[in-house]
Amino acid sequence: MNDSPRRRELTRLAAQLFVQEGFDRTTVRMLAQEMGIKSGSLFHHFRDKQEILCAVIEEGTQNALAIAREALEASEPNPEARLHAMARAHLETLLTDRNAHVVALYEWRRLDAESRAHLSHLRDAYEALWQEVVGDALDAGLIHGDKFLVSRFVLGALNWTVRWYDPDGSRTPEELARELIAMITPSSR
Amino acid sequence: MNDSPRRRELTRLAAQLFVQEGFDRTTVRMLAQEMGIKSGSLFHHFRDKQEILCAVIEEGTQNALAIAREALEASEPNPEARLHAMARAHLETLLTDRNAHVVALYEWRRLDAESRAHLSHLRDAYEALWQEVVGDALDAGLIHGDKFLVSRFVLGALNWTVRWYDPDGSRTPEELARELIAMITPSSR
DNA sequence: AGCATAACCAAGCAAGCGCTAGTGTAAACA
DNA sequence: TGTTTACACTAGCGCTTGCTTGGTTATGCT
Numbered sequence: 001m002n003d004s005p006r007r008r009e010l011t012r013l014a015a016q017l018f019v020q021e022g023f024d025r026t027t028v029r030m031l032a033q034e035m036g037i038k039s040g041s042l043f044h045h046f047r048d049k050q051e052i053l054c055a056v057i058e059e060g061t062q063n064a065l066a067i068a069r070e071a072l073e074a075s076e077p078n079p080e081a082r083l084h085a086m087a088r089a090h091l092e093t094l095l096t097d098r099n100a101h102v103v104a105l106y107e108w109r110r111l112d113a114e115s116r117a118h119l120s121h122l123r124d125a126y127e128a129l130w131q132e133v134v135g136d137a138l139d140a141g142l143i144h145g146d147k148f149l150v151s152r153f154v155l156g157a158l159n160w161t162v163r164w165y166d167p168d169g170s171r172t173p174e175e176l177a178r179e180l181i182a183m184i185t186p187s188s189r
Numbered sequence: 190m191n192d193s194p195r196r197r198e199l200t201r202l203a204a205q206l207f208v209q210e211g212f213d214r215t216t217v218r219m220l221a222q223e224m225g226i227k228s229g230s231l232f233h234h235f236r237d238k239q240e241i242l243c244a245v246i247e248e249g250t251q252n253a254l255a256i257a258r259e260a261l262e263a264s265e266p267n268p269e270a271r272l273h274a275m276a277r278a279h280l281e282t283l284l285t286d287r288n289a290h291v292v293a294l295y296e297w298r299r300l301d302a303e304s305r306a307h308l309s310h311l312r313d314a315y316e317a318l319w320q321e322v323v324g325d326a327l328d329a330g331l332i333h334g335d336k337f338l339v340s341r342f343v344l345g346a347l348n349w350t351v352r353w354y355d356p357d358g359s360r361t362p363e364e365l366a367r368e369l370i371a372m373i374t375p376s377s378r
Numbered sequence: 379a380g381c382a383t384a385a386c387c388a389a390g391c392a393a394g395c396g397c398t399a400g401t402g403t404a405a406a407c408a
Numbered sequence: 409t410g411t412t413t414a415c416a417c418t419a420g421c422g423c424t425t426g427c428t429t430g431g432t433t434a435t436g437c438t
């Protein structure tokens with residue numbers, strides 16, 4: 001029951017509805033109708049509504065982690081390039097997996113205790129990656145301050161973009177990432 | 190009906206419940222019971238549940254705006270001090286009015302169209318204040334980049350603090366504000 | 379042919395939801 | 409003294425919710 005094409009399709013659709021309506025206002029009947037099935041049939045794929053939420057967030061976070069790792073591998077090894085690669089990867093996932101990430105940001109508190117514990121590990125792994133890259137930049141004298149503080153400030157700035165960033169606008173994620181890194185790296189000017 | 194001590198008390202309590210449970214999961218019966226009255230009596234103070242949400246967010250935003258203006262008046266006139274004053278004021282409101290602000294951040298999308306339009310003006314006024322202060326700092330050569338971009342990055346970093354900041358921890362809002370401003374002002378070191 | 383499995387449906391239960399209508403009461407005001 | 413005002417109550421209506429139950433259909437394996 002844990003992984004089928006059908007389930008994946010449902011998860012994708014659920015993410016979209018959760019963004020449009022919010023988790024609590026999205027009824028199982030809505031999701032079913034959008035999928036062209038009856039509401040009862042949903043429970044063949046998911047134990048309960050909670051599990052749908054968990055699946056949505058899990059997939060988004062897994063993707064973010066994978067993309068960040070790829071970006072680091074493809075990046076030049078100097079600290080500034082790595083910082084830039086992380087920021088750019090973050091912004092790009094925020095776009096390609098937008099629905100899942102908005103759900104993760106705004107509906108996290110609707111998770112029950114065990115789902116939250118499970119997903120916390122994934123999220124922590126992602127944040128640890130950031131702290132590593134930020135730590136290297138600090139050691140290299142590229143930026144100054146506290147490793148954890150800088151990581152959190154940067155992550156906050158990046159996540160906030162879902163509120164205002166327009167992908168059809170004039171700026172690419174690439175440019176946005178560069179401007180953010182430029183803002184915090186005095187020496188690079 | 191629009192402003193009484195009783196209504197204010199209800200608004201404060203509602204903010205707390207909205208944070209704990211989320212807006213949709215908070216029932217009028219819960220709020221009434223917590224207040225020691227019956228659910229029907231709530232509708233003497235508010236037209237409907239929506240209006241409670243609107244009241245919560247409005248009060249929080251009004252306070253933030255007022256405190257930011259006071260902070261600017263009390264600040265020294267140089268751009269760096271003003272930046273610092275804004276950041277510090279933001280963090281302090283985030284603490285003293287924490288519930289209202291968390292609701293504003295996470296339940297904004299549950300507002301109906303007219304409430305949203307009404308509150309957007311308040312929020313825009315607050316953001317305009319930031320853009321003015323950031324703009325001055327740019328003109329003074331204290332920081333570099335785009336006025337709107339920098340404002341949004343900074344606001345994002347600040348708002349994200351509600352996710353991790355522990356008021357009983359070792360750092361004061363004052364220190365946090367200083368570290369953030371230091372991060373983006375290369376020349377100040 | 380016989381069987382397993384995945385996917386679905388029709389029908390509905392029990393609980394909970396926001397909100398309304400009509401009434402009571404005590405203090406404040408004229 | 410009579411009237412208004414603020415606040416609360418009782419009792420429920422009409423509807424929606426997540427989820428269950430018991431059964432059906434399509435597909436593909438052995």
